[in-house]
Amino acid sequence: MTHLPASTSPTLLGLRPIRLLAGLSDEALSDIAQAAQFTRYRRGQTIMTRETHERDLCLISAGRVRVIMLAPSGREVRFRDIQAGGVFGEIAALDGKPRCATVLAQEDTLIARLAPDALGPLLQRHWPVCERLLRGLASAMRDLTDRVYELSALNVQQRLIAELLRQATPAHDGEARAWIDPAPRHTDLAATIGTSREQVSRELAALARDGLVQRDDDRLCLTLVDRLSDRLAGLATTD
Amino acid sequence: MTHLPASTSPTLLGLRPIRLLAGLSDEALSDIAQAAQFTRYRRGQTIMTRETHERDLCLISAGRVRVIMLAPSGREVRFRDIQAGGVFGEIAALDGKPRCATVLAQEDTLIARLAPDALGPLLQRHWPVCERLLRGLASAMRDLTDRVYELSALNVQQRLIAELLRQATPAHDGEARAWIDPAPRHTDLAATIGTSREQVSRELAALARDGLVQRDDDRLCLTLVDRLSDRLAGLATTD
Numbered sequence: 241m242t243h244l245p246a247s248t249s250p251t252l253l254g255l256r257p258i259r260l261l262a263g264l265s266d267e268a269l270s271d272i273a274q275a276a277q278f279t280r281y282r283r284g285q286t287i288m289t290r291e292t293h294e295r296d297l298c299l300i301s302a303g304r305v306r307v308i309m310l311a312p313s314g315r316e317v318r319f320r321d322i323q324a325g326g327v328f329g330e331i332a333a334l335d336g337k338p339r340c341a342t343v344l345a346q347e348d349t350l351i352a353r354l355a356p357d358a359l360g361p362l363l364q365r366h367w368p369v370c371e372r373l374l375r376g377l378a379s380a381m382r383d384l385t386d387r388v389y390e391l392s393a394l395n396v397q398q399r400l401i402a403e404l405l406r407q408a409t410p411a412h413d414g415e416a417r418a419w420i421d422p423a424p425r426h427t428d429l430a431a432t433i434g435t436s437r438e439q440v441s442r443e444l445a446a447l448a449r450d451g452l453v454q455r456d457d458d459r460l461c462l463t464l465v466d467r468l469s470d471r472l473a474g475l476a477t478t479d
Numbered sequence: 480m481t482h483l484p485a486s487t488s489p490t491l492l493g494l495r496p497i498r499l500l501a502g503l504s505d506e507a508l509s510d511i512a513q514a515a516q517f518t519r520y521r522r523g524q525t526i527m528t529r530e531t532h533e534r535d536l537c538l539i540s541a542g543r544v545r546v547i548m549l550a551p552s553g554r555e556v557r558f559r560d561i562q563a564g565g566v567f568g569e570i571a572a573l574d575g576k577p578r579c580a581t582v583l584a585q586e587d588t589l590i591a592r593l594a595p596d597a598l599g600p601l602l603q604r605h606w607p608v609c610e611r612l613l614r615g616l617a618s619a620m621r622d623l624t625d626r627v628y629e630l631s632a633l634n635v636q637q638r639l640i641a642e643l644l645r646q647a648t649p650a651h652d653g654e655a656r657a658w659i660d661p662a663p664r665h666t667d668l669a670a671t672i673g674t675s676r677e678q679v680s681r682e683l684a685a686l687a688r689d690g691l692v693q694r695d696d697d698r699l700c701l702t703l704v705d706r707l708s709d710r711l712a713g714l715a716t717t718d
Contacts, residue, residue: 311632312712319624331624334617340624363613364606371599377616378573384623385548385558385570385579391630392673393550434631473551
């Protein structure tokens, strides 16, 4: 990582893409830019490490990051990818405990770090920013709640179907097919639904044998979306 | 449930136990009490149903509630029990989408419901309340993140050990033993770690055979806490 010296420090321009700060005046953005520490990371670098004690709120000025945890077995548990304009690190910034996940730069990435003692005054002064942060936390909690449910109550095939349906774009209104373009990598699916790559490959092969999915060049076609939904809703849980 | 008519409506007294509102003046509490709708639920009644569209923030004036989801298979996925003084329903109150979980009264319970359009002004006017809500959301996100990790990367025995260690009270400093008193019910453990009651019973029997846990009257004794921790950290994942 590279800390940028003050002379070359991106000014408020670096904060313009941040959705959390949308609508703030140039003056307010300048104040935040002065309090922020801008840091560049190269693709693949670790931006944040689980269990460490730093507590900055991180604003993604440019680039893309991935939030993960690594199991002792080496298995990656993937939480979310966040694009430029998004934020991460809210949990430790707000509750004061160590980092609960690890964050990696997926591209060359520019982060504006805001120290926790600058966050409180910012939220107090600008209610729309505070409201957006509250709404973002609520939405992240909703996603995590759904994911705990799926991991607890659905078997691997059902979790795979749920994830494929989330990723797919319907071909046309009322059509039975939907597409994922490009086709998702089996390792990515495995890290997202909490299983092994081998198990994803087995379950995709089983869905293909049943005529429910079909590889088509670089895309994956869900051939019968309704029947996939039925299978998701109806199958009994297995352990 | 019983809506209380205005004449018998609990006044600010009903809001005094709510930790989110701690430190507010009697005048501020009276304003909130007037905006709130107090409702009584009997033990076992449903207070909130997943997928419904009401969006009140719910303050637990008295009693205790349980947040769950039910799978089509009938399996219960348990999120958390919340005591008097706590709040629930923040997610839909903040992001405006349908309820993402179901909430049941575990005892006779008195809820003060605050409509979403009363929540914004309350948070804007009282920064300590807003800060406490932010911290509570962050802490809930941390718990959910850990749970997604455990469900994704740990096998059933490891998840069981993690939950037993969370529930246990060490006997004395430096001692190898810890106790859970009373011993947890197998169905409760199953709903919490995302497996079946039968599987919990099998894994507890396996831990007992290895001398790691022992039933002692109404309590469960973890006889070798260090070896349980090692097993949690070291075992490879199985699927």
